[in-house]
Amino acid sequence: MDEPHPVLTQGLTKVYKDFWGRQKVHALLGLDLALEKGEIFGLLGPNGSGKSTTIKLLLGLIFPTAGRARVLGMPPGTRAVNQRIGYLPEESYLHRFLTGEETIDFYGRLFGLSPRQRRARTDELLDMVGLDRRARARTLREYSKGMSRRIGLAQALVNDPELLLLDEPTTGLDPIGTREMKDLILRLKGEGKTILLSSHLLADVRDVCDRIGILARGELRELGRVRDLLTVRDVFQVQARGASEEACEAMVSAGRQAGAEILAAEHPTTTLEDLFLRVVGAEARGRDRDEPASPDADA
């Protein structure tokens, strides 16, 4: 028997209504989507395009106006589905009166883990997201934005899910945190997990996603593999290391002689993210982990 798509939607539509039942906002219009097992799928779109609505529909937090959705082959929001998925909301919506350890322990209980399993899982996850012993004992109301995202991710992974739904996973993170998050997402993919992430940070999506869908005004406007969608078919780029200036000029001349229009022939630049990471590196990482909450961070 064929394994079902981890996420499948057919004509999925959501219309928000006002108090009197009148149609107010068409948030999503006839979305058809099928995720493949083990892929990272990015849902792109500007604010209000329907990304979060799609994720909420897939989680059963809201009900569709029309169409249908299947998650791991079952209707969304059921206990059997929730047992096998993980969800990171766009902000970490967690009980702020609990400590980091208590939070993971609580969610571990909801998944029926035994006390020993919960202890082990709590240590493992908090280590993985980089929350040290002091941070674990503090209540979440004392956490900075970055720490909140980390604990949010830890709770999403507490049940070792098959499918992860990440809503704006890098929002509010500094470049180091963003890189760690992306590394983690790739590592989870390596473990065979399917990941659906929504974001409007295009660079992040490009770095980690296998396929993307672009939503605008509730409609899916583009769908495909990242490489396919981003490839410029009529432009060819050569990158070489160790070539002298003469050799470079010879390559450009050869191109011209072959009838090509040379658009650019220059040394490539690194990304700002790479530069930042190289400069501040481990020092910034260490400081961020121990950093107490600032009033701004909690605002």
Add this chain to the structure above:
Amino acid sequence: MDTARAHARSAVTARRRRDAGRRVAAVALVTFRQGIRLRLWLLAPLALALAIVTDLFSPRFDPVFEAIPAAVGTGMLVMTVLTVILSVFFATYPTPAEMESRVAYTLMTKPLGRREVVTGKVLGLALLLAAMLALVGVGLYAYVRARAIDIRSLADRRLQEARPRTERAADLNPLAAVARQGPLATYRYRQASSGPEFAVRFTGEPPQAPGVLWVLGRTGMRLQWPLAETPLREWTASGAAHIELTLATHRPPGAEKKPVKAVVRLVARPPRPRNAAGPRPRPLKQSVEKEVPPAGTVRIPAVAADPTSPPDGAFAVPEKGDLFLEVLASGPGDVVGAAAGAVRIVGPGARTVRLTEAPRRLAGVMFGFGRPTLVGAPELPRQAALFRFDDVPAGTLDEGATAVEIAYSLDVSSPATVQPGARATFIRPDTGASRVFEFTPEGHHPTLLYLDRDFWHGGPLRVRLECLTEGDHLGLLPESVRLRLDGDPFALHLAKGTFGVLLFGTVLTAAAVMVSTRLSWFVSILGMVALLAVGTVGRIFLSYGLLGRLAALVAERVKPLPGGEWMLAHLQLQGLLPPHTFNMGEAMAWWDLGASLALVLAVATALVAAGGHLLRKREVAA
């Protein structure tokens, strides 16, 4: 094969239940932690301080008997207020807060049923409430114990002072009990099997008249026959009729030979109007006073006429209402009696009907409470009330628990200048032995009479109660004479009361959580206030109009059922709170607590189911 499958299925079911229990416990624990982290527990010492300050600054008329009940009562009241505050303001908070802060987004994407969320919250809040009530309860216990230290010695001093001045030794028994046992003694009661039965005590030997029931003049005692099954109304409508009564009289030996007078009454009890609940209209009474001739036959004409203006010396039989015939002795000391077959109705054409049944003997009612009244007289003949204890096992009254309590809440009315006196005679029907105690009846405190264990400690017992003072009246209830047995240790007593408050709070909490599944915090608070208001004034709506009639009909049908009276008392939420008698030291029965617990579990389960249903229909992220 089938057996293996069944085993596998039951194992799966058991695992699901265990997992559901873990999830509910997790939500409960988080809700409890939320209350603790919000420092709600600080309300408990505040409530305790409020109870202590209120008690210390409230005037007490008699510290020996009132200080401890008042302290316990104040403590229970403060606990109840704390429960209401916690339920209205905090139990309505977690669910809307999770919705508004979007924590529900995270929660609802876990394998957590929405009914499990509601159950967990109710349990967590009940746990929080239990912890806070326990804090208050422990503090209250310590305070009450400290208060009790002085009271015992005060009772002892007062006992020494009062002993030389007291005319009736039994009057000091309550004070002696406090001096001996301390004011923290609790007790439970054993009710009389029957009583009060009112009778006449005669001067000398009672008259030998088999089957005759006697009534005494000026006591309100009367003999009554129902006339509903007789053709009296029909006969008076078609012509003249009359009622013949054959009465017996009694006069003590040596008394003045003046004629005995009897009052004969025709009572018509109007039917209840169709569109009104509440008490029935007052009955119409027509009275004719007659001298009872030596032959004993009294004859009263009856006609069909307007009952508000009957002809002299005759009864005007009204067209509607249940008819009764009553006979009273007229003058002080007059004794009149009748037996079965004493009433004969004679109609047109000399047709006759004789009532074969014996009359009912009823006591007079002198107070507004509607309780039968014992009327005092210094000399015989005198009215007496009999209470029977038929099924008391031997050894019921152990050493140190040999008390018989006479009426905690007697309606006592006495001439202001006279110290009222009463007599209790304990009679063992198996041996004929008796003990007599004289005491001063009081409306505020019970009178304790101690029976000698050698005289009686179980088996059948009769208690005859008499008033000894002219103009004295005692309103009596079935529980006016009861055996007072040792109750629980005081700590357990207080724990039971606290548990009662917790049960009350659990229902309130479940209602608050249910309301808050669909409403914001503020609107939920308003909803709970409205619920409490309706619960408090609901009785008014249940007394009048169509609802009142419906409620009366339900009550009439439920009351005779086993446990019917308990159900009616607990239909209101306040019925779960410790009863008023609890403050006075009367132990709450285990069965009562158990039944209350079962009721609370049922109601809370229904509220949780309703809350879970409402939450399931809600779009968490809409």
